[in-house]
Amino acid sequence: MPKILRINTKERTFRYEEPGKYAGLGGRNLTSRMVLDEVPADTHALSADNKIVAAIGLLSGTAAANSGRISLGAKSPLTGTIKESNSGGTFCQKLARLDILAMVLEDKPEADAPFCNIIITKDGVQFVDAADMVGKGTYESMDMIAGQYGKKASGMIIGPAGEACLTGASIQFSDPWGRTARAAGRGGLGAVMGSKKVKAVVLDDTGGERFTYADPEKFKAASKRWAEILRAHPVTGQGLPGFGTAILVNIINEAGAFPTKNFREGRCDHVAGISGETIAEFISKRGGKTKEGCHAGCLIQCSQNYVDEKGEYLTSGFEYETVWAFGGNALIKDIDQIAKLDRLCDDLGVDTIEIGNTVAIAMDGGVIPWGDGEAAYELVNRIRDKKDHLGKIIGNGVGFTAQAFGVTRVPTVKNQSMPAYDPRAAKGVGVTYATTTQGADHTAGYAICQNMLKVGGDVNPLGKEGQVETSKALQIATATVDSLGLCLFVAFAVLDTADAVQCICDMVSARHGIEFTPDDFGALGIATLKDEISFNTAAGFTAADDQLPAFMMKEKLNPHGVVWDFSVEELQAAKVQ
Amino acid sequence: MPKILRINTKERTFRYEEPGKYAGLGGRNLTSRMVLDEVPADTHALSADNKIVAAIGLLSGTAAANSGRISLGAKSPLTGTIKESNSGGTFCQKLARLDILAMVLEDKPEADAPFCNIIITKDGVQFVDAADMVGKGTYESMDMIAGQYGKKASGMIIGPAGEACLTGASIQFSDPWGRTARAAGRGGLGAVMGSKKVKAVVLDDTGGERFTYADPEKFKAASKRWAEILRAHPVTGQGLPGFGTAILVNIINEAGAFPTKNFREGRCDHVAGISGETIAEFISKRGGKTKEGCHAGCLIQCSQNYVDEKGEYLTSGFEYETVWAFGGNALIKDIDQIAKLDRLCDDLGVDTIEIGNTVAIAMDGGVIPWGDGEAAYELVNRIRDKKDHLGKIIGNGVGFTAQAFGVTRVPTVKNQSMPAYDPRAAKGVGVTYATTTQGADHTAGYAICQNMLKVGGDVNPLGKEGQVETSKALQIATATVDSLGLCLFVAFAVLDTADAVQCICDMVSARHGIEFTPDDFGALGIATLKDEISFNTAAGFTAADDQLPAFMMKEKLNPHGVVWDFSVEELQAAKVQ
Secondary structure, three states: OOOEEEEEEEOOEEEEOOOOOHHHOOOOHHHHHHHHOOOOOOOOOHHHHHOOEEEOOOOOOOOOOOOOOOOEEOOOOOOOOOEEEOOOOHHHHHHOOOOOEEEEEOOOOOOOOOOEEEEEEEOOOEEEEEEOOOOOOHHHHHHHHHHHOOOOOEEEOOOOOOOOOOOEOOOOEEEOOOOOOOEEEEOOOHHHHHHOOOOEEEEOOOOOOOOOOOOOOHHHHHHHHHHHHHHOOHOOOOOOOOHOHHHHHHHHHHHOOOOOOOOOOOOOOHHHHHHHHHHHHHHHHHEEEEEOOOOOOOOOOOOOEEEEEOOOEEEEOOOHHHHHHHHHHHHOOOHHHHHHHHHHHHHOOOOOHHHHHHHHHHOOOOOOOOOOOOHHHHHHHHOOOOOHHHHHHOHHHHHHHHHHOOOOOOOEOOEEEEOOOOOOOOOOHHHHHHHHHOOOOHHHHOOOOHHHHHHOOOOOOOOOOHHHHHHHHHHHHHHHHHHHHHOOOHHHHHHOOOOHHHHHHHHHHHHHHHOOOOOHHHHHHHHHHHHHHHHHHOOOOHHHHHOOOOHHHOOOEOOOOOOOOOOOOHHHOHHHH | EEEEEEEEEOOOEEEEEEHHHOOOOHHHHHHHHHHOOOOOOOOOOOOOOOOOOEEOOOOOOOOOOOOOEEEEEEEEEOOEEEEEEEEEOHHHHHHHHOEEEEEEEEEOOOEEEOEEEEEOOOOEEEEEEEOOOOOOOHHHHHHHHHHHHOOOEEEOOHHHHHHHHOOOOEEEEOOOOOOOEEEEEOOOOHHHHHHEEEEEEEEOOOOOOOOOOHHHHHHHHHHHHHHHHHHHHHHHHHHHHHHHHHHHHHHHOOOOOOEEEEOOOOOOOOHHHHHHHHHHOOOOOHOEEEEOOOOOOOOOOEOOOOOOOOOOEOOOOOOOHHHHHHHHHHOOOOOOHHHHHHHHHHEEEOOOOHHHHHHHHHHHHOOOEEEEEEHHHOOOOOHOOOOOOOHHHOOOOOHHHHHHHOOOOOEEEEEOOOOOOOOOHHHHHHHHHHHHHOOOOOHHHOOHHHHOOOOOOOOOOOOOHHHHHHHHHHHHHHHHHHHHHOOOOOHHHHHHHOOHHHHHHHHHHHHHHEEEEEEHHHHHHHHHHHHHHHHHHHHHOOOHHHHOOOOOHHOOOOOOOEOOOOHHHHHOOOOOO
16 A cells, blocks of 8 residues: 655655555545645744645546646745645656555754755665755756756756745656656746755656556456546647647637736737647647656647757747746747746746736836846846745745835736736636635636637626636646646536546545545535635634735726626635535 | 814924814824725825824823823834824923814825924914034934024924834924924934924923813813822822832842843843932932923833933933843843943834844844944944945844845734734733734733733733733723823723723813713723724724734743734734724
8 A cells, every 4th residue: 555755854764654544545536635744824934833745646647647746735935825736747757656656755854054955765765965056946956856867757856945944935846758848837836845945856766667547447347448438538639739738828818818917908909929720830840749748648739849940959848838838928029038947947946827916016126127128037047046035025926026126916826926827817717816725726627618718618707607616616626636646627628528627536436445425526526626625724814815906906907898796705615615 | 172183394384273073072082083095095194185184182281190102103114004103292282272172184295395394382383494404313403493583492302213204213202301202203203204394393392381171170170180190199109209110120130031132032131230229229329310200290200311421411211111122131231331332223213122122133133242332332323324225224123124135033023013012922912912903012901010020910921811902902092092182101000900990081071171080081082992903904904913922922021931822813802893
């Protein structure tokens, strides 16, 4: 049975535990439960009392397609809430292969203690001084890791931003090619890892063994059907593989919900130059790859190998939200410039959504000119110099930068910046931003499906009707998906396919030798959200915090001339009780 | 009857209004009521929807001793709560002489609009371009005002910090000698004034008339007794006039509640060099003045004219909390250096408590060495350059600076930094820090009286017994005192003198022609607190926010080895229902 591996970062000790009361849990359900149980809600997120829990999902390590998401849990230094941030890459499957259900980073050394790397193999844990890597970007650091531990080693790693404990810091994960292009981006978890003086956790699963299935035949049948479901749906089978997530640029802009110039307009003039179609064309012409999976067994292949004009690798995991943040919200027109910014963010270890929005705030505050991609690159790159004070401001994200420069239009919920969908013109996702346990986060309940893509239903994005119910149902389903270790993009197919939930349940049942029903599927998400709400309540969050910033209730968003018009009371119905 | 003067800072228009429903209110009771009524609780504190209300107290403008405190109300950009911050100086009495009950600064111009000065005379309001004053310190600006409007003009003024909308910014007020040494320091109200592009409000009360009393003889008798009460009490009659508030340095240090090195110890080795006794000796030797009042009719005379080695004026209103913040918490030993920092803070327009604590945080984060007064001066002075990014960090106070530099021991409540009394060893004031509507604030319920000075009772500072009740009673009484326009220091005498409350009630009754009883005295404070709690609740604050930082519950404070041990539930009893 998989173990819990507890690592004390102060003492540099470790121990394996039987899962005990955590047996049978996985992914977000497990990380949120452990954070609720073990992290005092009122503690400072960078104190020794905070922990980082990294857990595999209920289906992780199996042959089920798209089951390789690693779930991270902690108290967020950005939002003050509980935080679950999950990522692709190779880490989750290797953790499973090492028979580890969850790895927990605990305690912390003194602030002036040296950084270390933590190397996990089937034989145990080693702590290795990381002095030669400190200050380096994640790409170069990962190259050094590959040099030391082989190309198949997997890294969970922070950049200079995490080392400096900046609240915009991500934790990056390596993909199958050793590129640190995958991120647990949101909520500043990189700062928590930095406070624990851990530069990287490296997994070498040599000699690890795939576990057995409780019912191999049943699993095989179900997972075969699962693959068919994903291949058959137009979004997971064609749209995402063809153009990546940036296919949304034109769609969301057309819908008038593409936040432009720090959420001043719903449409942007220059989207043609930064659309998914344009990106795919660039990549093909230059000899890159338009589809790649971030972990073994991925059928959706939404990633890519974005190459520069010379045909050399520039970035990967180049998401719609990143293209939007720099391209739409900060008005940068040059897609190569945006791709360079994406690479820079991954290398520094910062969240592209938080930092892209921060660049827009800096432009709003007169720090650099609107739309100036070169200046934006220089500005973000100041984070690399840990002594640079402007770098510290930018690296701490939207709320912090807005305060530094007196900007009052601050598109955040619980101090986390909003992603690429203006909530005034996509109200279902606005309900999610307001009410999720995570701060503004589209992935927590992606009502763009029903509001714009007509997947899983059809709800008018500009009206109020049906939005709260839609968001609530999605928040529950998402918490389940995140607990299974599945990639959220499977949801497009699941929402539109009658037997998909049963098929997932069959896989869980066959893997664990239990009877996992569609009722259990829903209950898993609800239990997870309840734990998260309990933590946030203890940390002092209330209904009044579940609301969008006041300016969105007053300023009309063009082209539809819409404002945000949900009351706190109406929004509460989106939360599980 | 006094009017309400509303000034639109965007349109540069003004109008006088009858007080209407605000007739009969004054001071904090009035400012908090107006903020509750007129400022949306969820608005950004630097948005056009915020207002600054400046109101005279119920006894202001009368001959009652120590009745010249001006009360400012607004939503705080530092805490997000409602904020009442009051100040001495000449402003209040001149506002009364101009027959203005409250002046309200409303709306705001565009961020790139020019600053103006607002000149109020008996004939109305003028808006004068302030370009020549922008960027200048409050001392030099006030000299320019005196040059233009005469030496008797009174100023309410911001420095570079307020202009830059930094949340550590104060609003400074001029004293009878035209020195901007008086401050509404806490809560960042200078940033609100800066967002409205007002550099100074100048009062010229030439031709203004003193109002009549409803019952002149009764007022005369009561105010005579009032003066006797203040003169007779050892604190108001001898301690404060003799040594100023810095007389507390030795007392609080001896009690082991003098926060040292960012709240790590309760005693400081070098207090002998920075004590009130030492300061008085220095001043006397150099030919300064050890007692001065900040407004006409002050009998307590806690202020001073602190002169440098050449006998030239350096600073005034040099408070215990300032001496402590730089001297104890930041370990600066040289009292002249601390006096220079006090002057610098007044000149830049920043709160000495917030910025003194911020210097300690910067030392904790390795930005400058512990105890280095020269480096501290240079650091704080960076606020003067509005383009300096480190200056922006420091000027935004303790919470902001701690986040920038990854410091996790953050002594704040609701993001406002704690003053000069460690709550672990002075638990009554800890209850106040936690539960007041204002964020950590000693003046909101100064239980040091009962905990250490044995004024108004005797409650063991290290125990829990009696603290909640003591703090609650003080919070109510303080809200009343702040509503009357009285200096809080009268409380020492009031708490110890049987007929003091009746005497105050007689003055209020005789001034306004009403029957104001000791019951009304208590009810006034309760009503004020209820309004403030209503605002904070609407802004999203709950019981969970009414608590001290978690590190104080774990780290023992020497010499007594005490921790903070009140639960959220216990603390709620300190709040009015």
